[in-house]
Amino acid sequence: MMRLPAFKYLAPHSVAETVLMLSSEGPGATVVAGGTDLYPNMKRRHQVPKTVVSLRRVADLRGTHAGADGSLRIGASTTLMALERDARLKAERPALWAAVRSISTPVLRTMGTIGGNVLLDTRCNYYDQNLEWRRAINNCLKCEGDTCWTAPGSDRCWAVNSSDSVPVLIALGARARLSSPRGHREVPVESLYRDDGISYLTKDHDEVLTELVLPPVGPWKSHYGKLRRRGTFDFPVLGVATALRFDGDRVAEARIVLNGVGSSPLRCTEAEGFLLGKRIDPETAKAAGEIAFRPAKPLDNTDFENAWRKKMVKVYVRDGLLAAK
Amino acid sequence: MSPHGNAAGKPAAQKRAKKVTLTLRVNGEDHEVLFAPHKTLLEVLREEMGLTGTKHGCELGECGTCTVVVDGEPMLSCLMLAVECDGREITTVEGLSTAKGPHPLQEAFADLNAAQCGYCTPGFLCASKALLDRNPSPTREQIRDDLAGNLCRCTGYAKIFEAVERAAAVMRGEPVPPPPGNEDLGGAAPAQGEVTRGA
Numbered sequence: 001m002m003r004l005p006a007f008k009y010l011a012p013h014s015v016a017e018t019v020l021m022l023s024s025e026g027p028g029a030t031v032v033a034g035g036t037d038l039y040p041n042m043k044r045r046h047q048v049p050k051t052v053v054s055l056r057r058v059a060d061l062r063g064t065h066a067g068a069d070g071s072l073r074i075g076a077s078t079t080l081m082a083l084e085r086d087a088r089l090k091a092e093r094p095a096l097w098a099a100v101r102s103i104s105t106p107v108l109r110t111m112g113t114i115g116g117n118v119l120l121d122t123r124c125n126y127y128d129q130n131l132e133w134r135r136a137i138n139n140c141l142k143c144e145g146d147t148c149w150t151a152p153g154s155d156r157c158w159a160v161n162s163s164d165s166v167p168v169l170i171a172l173g174a175r176a177r178l179s180s181p182r183g184h185r186e187v188p189v190e191s192l193y194r195d196d197g198i199s200y201l202t203k204d205h206d207e208v209l210t211e212l213v214l215p216p217v218g219p220w221k222s223h224y225g226k227l228r229r230r231g232t233f234d235f236p237v238l239g240v241a242t243a244l245r246f247d248g249d250r251v252a253e254a255r256i257v258l259n260g261v262g263s264s265p266l267r268c269t270e271a272e273g274f275l276l277g278k279r280i281d282p283e284t285a286k287a288a289g290e291i292a293f294r295p296a297k298p299l300d301n302t303d304f305e306n307a308w309r310k311k312m313v314k315v316y317v318r319d320g321l322l323a324a325k
Numbered sequence: 326m327s328p329h330g331n332a333a334g335k336p337a338a339q340k341r342a343k344k345v346t347l348t349l350r351v352n353g354e355d356h357e358v359l360f361a362p363h364k365t366l367l368e369v370l371r372e373e374m375g376l377t378g379t380k381h382g383c384e385l386g387e388c389g390t391c392t393v394v395v396d397g398e399p400m401l402s403c404l405m406l407a408v409e410c411d412g413r414e415i416t417t418v419e420g421l422s423t424a425k426g427p428h429p430l431q432e433a434f435a436d437l438n439a440a441q442c443g444y445c446t447p448g449f450l451c452a453s454k455a456l457l458d459r460n461p462s463p464t465r466e467q468i469r470d471d472l473a474g475n476l477c478r479c480t481g482y483a484k485i486f487e488a489v490e491r492a493a494a495v496m497r498g499e500p501v502p503p504p505p506g507n508e509d510l511g512g513a514a515p516a517q518g519e520v521t522r523g524a
Contacts, residue, residue: 001368001381001384002384002385003365003368004364004365005363006361007362007363009362009363009406009408011409035405036386036401039365039386039404040385040386043384043385044385052363054406054409081398104386104474105389105473106399106470106471106472106473106474107389107392107399107400107401107452107474107475108386108401108474110398110399110400111400111401111404111405231473232473232474233473233474
């Protein structure tokens with residue numbers, strides 16, 4: 001039986017109490033919301049926190065608040081299922097709704113939270129294994145080893161960002177609110193990530209993600225496409241969020257964001273620039289896919305063959321642009 | 326402490342994990358249970374309360390066999406701390422039947438042979454119960470969708486989906502055909518709508 005390692009359990013009632021606990025417990029403490037990412041990691045001994053600070057009793061972090069201006073604030077502990085059942089989210093931000101609904105399985109969406117998905121640990125075939133398996137390969141760079149088995153000549157970890165909600169949140173221009181003993185700050189979701197499989201977040205250990213703030217949808221149109229082996233359960237091996245704003249029938253602004261092809265979400269700025277002033281037709285969408293495909297660097301550390309995954313970037317960007325039109 | 330309790334290399338916290346006493350409401354009854362705070366609901370149900378109907382499978386959230394119903398929603402007991410379950414209504418497979426007999430889902434699973442090795446069945450029953458309590462008339466697509474987190478390696482799922490549809494019909498008070506196999510019993514065929522066990 002895979003059991004959790006023992007830890008000190010703390011259950012604060014407010015964000016202020018949470019950040020104080022995290023701060024006083026030090027880097028050996030971690031936050032848990034739904035537990036669907038942390039607990040499997042702890043059972044596999046990827047993470048063995050001394051203290052687990054649970055957000056379950058922090059009521060302020062749950063629920064959505066629609067602003068009069070059309071903006072939307074989503075509490076970080078809102079479950080993915082609560083968002084899936086939110087008819088207004090489905091109507092107003094269908095790409096985010098579709099991304100949320102594509103995460104894992106219904107039972108895990110019932111438990112897992114949007115904040116947990118945003119801060120999801122990076123994934124890799126050499127890392128997401130049990131302790132005995134990892135010991136048999138002398139561990140990997142991300143956990144107790146000194147070699148990245150995905151790229152043994154490399155001095156960095158190439159574990160993959162696999163969060164479905166993140167590309168869409170970035171494409172929709174969402175911002176993240178963080179609290180710490182030093183106060184609050186609000187940053188673009190995009191800036192939460194670092195291109196490093198180990199140190200993949202820019203957040204401090206005593207900072208808590210409290211809220212996601214989405215600007216009014218306005219004229220933006222968006223789409224999320226996800227490549228995976230099964231129609232459920234699986235993490236994305238490629239996710240493509242596309243968002244377009246038009247001036248007449250010409251693109252005034254475009255955002256294309258990929259996951260599953262790097263340690264951080266990948267913004268396809270060159271392809272975005274290419275689309276400006278153009279009409280979205282099959283030929284333009286195809287050409288944008290060809291450009292977006294270039295910086296994507298899928299490595300051999302998730303499901304499917306990596307060269308094929310790279311090729312699929314062209315297809316998913318093309319289809320995503322046509323669907324967002 | 327057992328002689329193994331102090332094994333070298335065990336984290337210090339493991340040795341002195343202080344137990345807590347909590348009242349858990351399971352299958353309609355309050356139980357006072359003593360356990361360490363890092364224990365999952367699955368461990369407490371099985372090991373402290375003797376409710377071994379809930380099975381442990383992958384224990385990582387990938388198979389659904391440990392599914393129980395918590396406050397009307399299906400949840401994976403392997404990924405929940407029991408210490409977070411106070412004040413919540415927990416239903417395990419042991420709590421599905423009533424004094425009147427098995428739950429219509431249990432009847433339907435038996436009638437249609439929706440269980441083969443049976444290991445995933447408690448999880449499917451609990452996930453299906455949560456579904457039917459929320460949506461008494463799910464379509465086949467909704468059933469497939471809702472049970473997507475539960476794996477079965479024997480049946481190929483068709484019988485399970487049929488059993489959930491049959492149970493839903495029974496729960497709505499609609500007549501259902503006699504279960505297959507009963508025609509060979511030689512006795513009178515059961516009346517339409519009568520729920521009977523399979524042969």
